[in-house]
Amino acid sequence: MKSSDFEAPAKRWSPLSLVWLAALWMGLLANWPLWQRMLALPELQGTKGVGFVLLFAAMVVALHGALASLLAWPRLVKPVLVLCLMSAAAAAHFMGAYGTVMDPTMIVNVLQTDVKEARDLLSLRLLASLLLLGVLPAVWLWRRPLAPLAWPKRLGWNLAAFAGGLALMVGLAMSSYADLASTMRTYPSLRYMMNPLAPFWSLGVVAVESHKAPDGPPAVVAADARWQPTDPHGRPRLLVLFVGETARAANFSLNGYGRPTNPRLAGLDVLSFRQASSCGTSTAASLPCMFSHLGRSGFLDRAGDQENLLDALQRAGLAVLWLDNQSGCKGLCDRVPHAHATEAAGRTPLPAGLCEGGECLDMALLHDLDTRLQSLDAERRQRGVVLVLHPMGSHGPAYFRRSPPELKPFTPECRSNALQQCPREQVVNAYDNSIAYADTVLAETIQWLKRQGAYDTSLLYVSDHGESLGENNLYLHGVPYAVAPREQTHVPWILWLPDDSARRFGVDRRCLQSQLDLPLSHDWLSHTVLGLAEVHSAIYRPDWDLLRRCRATP
Template sequence: MKRSEFQAAPVKHWSALTLSWLAALWMGLLANWPLWQRMLTLPELAGAKGWGFIALFAGMVIALHGALLSLLAWPRLFKPVLLLCLLSAAAAAHFMGAYGTVMDPTMMVNVLQTDAKETRDLLSLRLLASLLLLGLLPALWLWRRPVAPQSWAKRLGLNLAGFVGGLALMVGLAMSSYADLASTMRNYPALRYMINPLASFWSLGVVAVESHKAPAGPPAVVAADAHWQPADPKARPRLLVLMVGETARSANFSLNGYARPTNPRLAGLDVLSFRQVSACGTSTAASLPCMFSHLGRSAYLDHGADQENLLDALQRAGLAVLWLDNQSGCKGLCDRVPHAHATQAAGATPLPPGLCEGGECLDMALLHDLDTRLQSLDAQRRQRGVVLVMHPMGSHGPAYFKRSPEGQKPFQPECRSNALQQCPREQVVNAYDNSIVYADSVLAETIGWLERQKGFDVSLLYMSDHGESLGENNLYLHGVPYAVAPKEQTQVPWIVWLPETSAQRYGVDSACLRRQLDKPLSHDWLSHTVLGLAEVRSAIYRPEWDLMHACRKAP
């Protein structure tokens, strides 16, 4: 036998451009399965013609990703780039497919602001499987392919050819069915944020650019003229608790007509529940800063610059302000006022056993040792009035079952998983409704604490930051772009507790307020209602957005 017969077979070398296009093909076809699934449900794309358009659109997605990856098909660069793209595409495919989310800029802000506890609730075996099958395995295969050496000039020429060819193919496919493409994108704009993984990187870039545009230094001053002007300087100071969110949708409040008794304790108290309230956004990152702005949603979305907020105005007027958090933070709202987290004990009294486990607290922890927190505020400010903001965990998903203690789960069986799509929908609703019942209990206990504060005229406002989807139209959680968001994500509860003694002190006609329960309202009204209740005067105050203004009795 000849010696040459024992020589190893020559190693096949691959072109970096070929591997990049193979990755584009893999991601375009497989990692975009939520996009293809969504498009198949569109009535306009039913039948053979619709299937043909979806196939054409898939070709456009592959061509676009191939063109962009061609520019990066350099031997020492493209493998790390493909690894990042494949893993990002696999993760995005999981979340879009499991919860019906899209990768728009608002969602990327949510991703960037997610803390360790929220991340832990999102981990699941399905996420691991997606990362492994759609991301890691193809990435390992690509990583092991040896790359053929080529001169710099030849590589540049081939990469440019791949880029131009990909763009030409995409434009050609688009022009071949332009009418259908334009109509589909116009009627379903959220589809563009499901193109995976390009949408994630595009949205991340938008967030980075917007963040870079923000001027350096402190936020612009708002309400420089804010001052406290009580109707009766000799009256008792006011104590207002403002509980903000979390993730409560109006449709599941029995106070608003829901068939289940999700508000058993509040139903026995003299509270007002306003039924037609629209949120500023569909996520905490979008809604919370907007709620505390005096601008209103439309102007807030256009203003761009970083500004002070309601809490700054209250503090400038000389009131005592405290933000208590049991969430992932105040999104910068409380940076310039006293603030604390529920896990931080107020005094020497430790938190009761079982209230906080694994670094996460049930919302009743917000009430622990609250008298000590109140007394720790500046005494001179306390004599003018106190605004205590509570930011509870509320009904934050997907682990709804964690939001209520074992002894307070009236609706059974409940979904005990964070993979909501794997549970029967009625179990998902049970877990969510149990969290609403617990929120009802927290609100009732807060009202009980307020009733014991004899040195103040007291009141409470509760308003959710956004709603939640519980499987309607195969959507879960929240964060759908506002223009196409379902009402389950945009309609939120607003509950007011104003005891008659406080109503008289504030000069508010309670009967008049009750006649406003079905009045269309929005987050725009919150800041101005608080300014009115706190007796803070400023040029930013708009009486037409003060819930109490129309019902105030003439002096």
């Protein structure tokens, strides 16, 4: 006889047992950012608050267990639970480390993240979270043998567990309905922290919304767009539109910040409009919105995909170029000439030290820009040129990568992408260094524009959204817009309009100077650009043209 004949047979597990154990593990441990956030709420202080959080935790476990019970089939249960555990572990890290929530906008950001952005998010804390909350329990449950059961009985047990879990959750909710309703109404973002239900729910919403979009090309916008210059014999206009990345207005010394983050721009007679608001709190939300003529509310309510400002400018006959040093234009530049900063414009290679590991500092946007300008259609250039530059700017969490070693006025800086592990002053130093470097890039762009004697030149810099730097334990961006802190929606809006260009454009600079505290938003961007480019169309709204009120002949 073999020794194995005397060994006790291995315990066989019901799929439902694994489901509810996993629900308990994820509900209690992988939701630690949710419990941390709730316990910090002023309404949930004291013994009563702790009791409510424990009740809410039981509701989360019951809900996840109920839903997963429907998938408790022998061939399905283990892959599903492994996916849930790994997703919950990753989401727990990012919610806990940066204060984010897993709403549909954040899922879009995740889906559009490129390799360079993903690399900046890797850390030992992420690895530890994946290992402890995901890999270890996944390995344990994968090794559990499953007990056989006829499928009719399995179906009955699964449905019974589903119904029981829902009944338990509803019963718990009704036992403290007033507190639950008040908390969810006051802090709606908490629903997007239930892990891993929130990430999967948001992914489903994104998938459904993407399939709602009609097939075919985007709807035509500004079919009547035409170039109509005030002086047909004057020089063509050259506008550089800098779509700044992750810059918050509060850290610009041009707006009253106490540190000299804009020393060069301060000497170039730029106009900084101090009360500008963004369309969203992420690039994926803001970029398409700010290039739409509809404004934020109209953009959110639109029926389907539409053309944008760049299409209107090109239809009017202007030369348009999108030059990127980011993860892409989110579809905005698909129908106009576009390039990436890593792609050399001509035979001149990028200078050594400007790019490393496939990622470039923003000064690469200006390398051989004359060649890029001359490569545009000559006939279109005679009407006017709009260059859109999309920099890395202050994209986090690796702020220290956004500025070169020789241009770091604020030290010591946080050299980690695990921002919560650095002293906050070092995080701010690294971020402010990125703003100071953006100041250098913008100043060099203006110097380049001054050399373009064949054009009437101007520059407009607007950030897509702001950034949290540890205020209220929040980092980065992407908080749902309705509850987003001002740090994520208050953005810089800077205009360089030299006197000679202002005169030819018919704009009174003293009038503009008096408008620096005018409340404006991304809604105004497309219409201000249409005005600067002298493009006429029925979509143009003069009340959203920043320069219109200061023109000699409105």
